[in-house]
Amino acid sequence: MIFNSPYPDVEIPDVPLTEFVLSRTQQFGDKPALIDGPSGRTITYAQLGGAIRLVASSLAHRGFGKGDVFAIYSPNVPEYAVAFHAVSLLGGIVTTVNPLYTADELARQLNDANAKYLLTISLFLENAKTAASQSKVEEIFTFDLTEGATPFATLLQSDGSLPEININPAEDLVVLPYSSGTTGYPKGVMLTHRNIVANIVQVEGVTGIDLVDEADTVMGILPFFHIYGMVVIMNMSLVKGATVVTMPRFDMVQFLELVQKHKVTRVNLVPPILVGLAKHPIVDQYDVSSLVELFSGAAPLGQALADEVKARLGCRVVQGYGLTETSPVTHVYNRTMTKSDKLSSVGPAIPNTEVMVVDVATMEPLGRNKKGEIWMRGPQIMKGYLNNPDATVATVDEEGWLHSGDIGFIDDEGFFYIVDRLKELIKYKGFQVAPAELEALLLSHPAIADVAVIPSPNREVGIAKGRIKWLSALANLENKDEFEEQITSLEDVLNRITNLTITAPLTYEDVTKAIPINELLNTYLERQWKHARFRHIFLSLDLRPDLDKSSSVWASPEWLRRGFELIVDNAVLAMQEAGTPDPKIWVTTRSKDTEVLITIENNGPTISDVVLEHFRQGRAIPKNDGDRGSGIGLQLTKTIFETYRGTMQIEKREPQGASVTFTLPKFQPNEANKKKNAE
Incomplete structure (x- = not known):
């Protein structure tokens, strides 16, 4: 229907x-x-x-x-x-x-x-x-x-x-952002003048909520190259007469300073930043009382995280939904239209928008409270993909319905929920597990700082994606007993999930070998499965570490050292795939664990220069194909390089090889967090 x-x-x-x-x-x-x-x-x-x-x-x-x-x-x-x-x-x-x-x-x-x-x-x-x-x-x-x-x-x-x-507004293109769509390489999304104008007017037509106006100061954190920043922040804010404070990159300290200095009232964010606002201790050092609303988009936001941010900052936390292909907004949360606060919902559809929830197996429309793929139709739907008619036909059907590739449902009050991406569903013997839904539940546990759910091959049932096999975690806890207490309470959370079976125990030794979490961990590990690596990791949990208050990055130096190891590992993999001589690159620490030393040795004369150039540019992962550009390497380097680039020292050694050194802040455990974890 x-x-x-x-x-x-x-x-x-x-x-x-x-x-x-x-x-x-x-x-x-x-x-x-x-x-x-x-x-x-x-x-x-x-x-x-x-x-x-x-x-x-x-x-x-x-x-x-x-x-x-x-x-x-x-x-x-x-x-x-x-x-x-x-x-x-x-x-x-x-x-x-x-x-x-x-x-x-x-x-x-x-x-x-x-x-x-x-x-x-x-x-x-x-x-x-x-x-x-x-x-x-x-x-x-x-x-x-x-x-x-x-x-x-x-x-x-x-x-x-x-x-x-x-200019013919209905036919002439105005912007060509690139999106991977529901699958594949980035494609040019053809958006007309009418698409963007329509979306602005549609959002203005949402009644009963306090929309941005000329009295507001809006933080321009999200990149303008992305449809979210381009339309929702840059264009909608200007149309309404608000003031936009731009940031070239996200830095927690600078963000908080600007909120305080300019008395920012509204911020458009993504869930990973909200996690930091909920859990980073440095937030308490700034006056953010001017904030009226935080608007989350681009990925599903869980109720527990939204509640935590709302309680800490004392402002509204809402979310919406849309795609690059929908210019982008299709849904906006509206508290006045529901009996109870549903912060995990993206709300009802905006004016002039129709929605269907479609069974992914039968392609038949579903009713309320049943999960399926979200289809949408309205004046904000793209004209198509540039130079790619096949992808266009696969995404927008003859009746004008855009197949989003997202799984969701509508409740009895007409509020929509986005569960996960269709291509990320984990299937096992007829059951479907949505990673984002499981991640949101796990984040509700007080010991978990961040989480990523990934698929695990399961030869038992002969499929590429299998059951939840076992848990692995990165913990900064004092001893085995302390760790096992946290896991016991965590398993109580996991028991709320239907069809979830932990078939092997989680051990303290496993934890010490686990890798850190990142919002793009899914992409990284998916690639590693193809190369027969990390065979035992299915669900990776990052138990909250003691936070280093001296750093603007929400992570301990140990977290970052592990991040360097991932970057180097990915660099080696990239060069091997490109057919270059097998390099030797490794990460060590020295000077009482306050420095990270990356040592590069190789059998070929050019590899050191290639790797060093990527470090100089802030990208420590060589590229040999388009798929590698959006993986975990770039996301981790964004955090690492923007924070510690000023401490980077490069030393070349003849005839081949080099070293790259980063100085990290001295890690001082936060006793309050340590006590809280133990409790």
């Missing part, structure tokens, strides 16, 4: 995106529109409109016009919105690129999108040049001043004149 939105349909203006945005923002004049968090650099609403027109004029004089593609390869800065809307104003198409991409990954997107110009920052210029040389890019711009590229500031030097442009 089809479930309709409980809200009345809204009228969607038939106008181009930037015309729509600027018609709303001109009334805000000298009010700050965007503030660069680290520097305080500010663009007012009046300056925003003028800058957009000047940059558009300069681009037009360079020959950039309707249908041309402009790539932005940059972290969040205030000028990102200027560039985005200048291109949109001309009828051009913005393709936004993950700034963590390597040169090869960037080149792949530039070529697929047929980009004419590329905008980046000096830090990524070398990658940009390498990628541009492999594509049809005609000119590279940088937001900051640097040699070898055209400064973005020069585009502000124009007469402001614009050619006559005829």
Whole structure:
């Protein structure tokens, strides 16, 4: 059956995106529109409109016009919105690129999108040049001043004149973000002006809740290259007259400082950051009382975690749902429409949106309280995937239903719940286990800091994904008795799960060999299964360590040392797959465990240079294919390099080899947490 939105349909203006945005923002004049968090650099609403027109004029004089593609390869800065809307104003198409991409990954997107110009920052210029040389890019711009590229500031030097442009909002593309969709390599998602305008108006049509307005200050943490940051933070906030404080990267301390300094009222987040806000002791050192709402998206949020954050920060915690292919919002939580608080729900569908829950085996529509794949239909649904008609047909059917690839259900009050991704369901003898659902339950245990559930091969039943075989954990506990007390209470939590069988005991010795948790651990371990590694790990639990208050990273140095080991292991694997000589790379600690030393030796003359270059760029994992770009290596290096890069020392040794040393803070156990764990 089809479930309709409980809200009345809204009228969607038939106008181009930037015309729509600027018609709303001109009334805000000298009010700050965007503030660069680290520097305080500010663009007012009046300056925003003028800058957009000047940059558009300069681009037009360079020959950039309707249908041309402009790539932005940059972290969040205030000028990102200027560039985005200048291109949109001309009828051009913005393709936004993950700034963590390597040169090869960037080149792949530039070529697929047929980009004419590329905008980046000096830090990524070398990658940009390498990628541009492999594509049809005609000119590279940088937001900051640097040699070898055209400064973005020069585009502000124009007469402001614009050619006559005829944009068809329903047909003409405005943005081309890349998404893997329900499966496969990243694909260009073709979104029209009408798609984005419709989604903004649809969200405005959600009644009964306090939406963002001109009195708000919004934190721009989530990257603008991603549809969530691009539309929900950058565009919706500007349309409503709010002030957006941008952060080029997430750092817990800087985030808390900016919330306190600018009295931020709303933050759009993802669950891993919420875990840190719930559990990191440093949060208590800052005044975050200005926060009114934290809005979670991009991954399922469990009730226990939402409750914990809400209780600690004293603000609303809600979540929504959507996809890159849906521009992105399809559901928003609404407390006024339910008898009890359901923080784990994404809420009902927004106006003009229809939803079905479909049985993944029979493809038949399901009723309430039955889990199936979520299908959606509405004006925010993408036009299709660029250069990939087969993927388009597989995702959007003839009747306009977008098959999300997500598993969920609708309850008796019309509230939807997202359980997990269809491709991540773990199947065993007809039963289906949703990893995210199990993870949310495990996070409710006070001893668990983070968790990831992964599939385990099970030859007994002849399938690639099998039952929950046994548990493995990383614990920072004093002794075996203390550990076993935690596991006993943990098993009480696990007993709440139907069809869960622990077929082998968890031992203290297992714990000392376990690996740390990361939000992309699933991806990493899935790859390792293919190489006959980690044969015993199915569900990996990270029992809460004593936290190091001297570090802005929510982890102990031991956690980070283990992270380095994963990075190095992945680097070795990548080079072996690429057919390069077998390198010898290992991790050791010295100076009373306050330093991590990575030693590189090899049989070939170039491997040390390759590995060192990745360290210098903040990426310690060589690439030889597109699939490796979004794995655990990059996610771990994001945490490690951003925190300890200033301590990095590189020493080359002739004729071959090198060493890379990072200095970690002295680990001092937190007695309060230690006592709490013991209890």
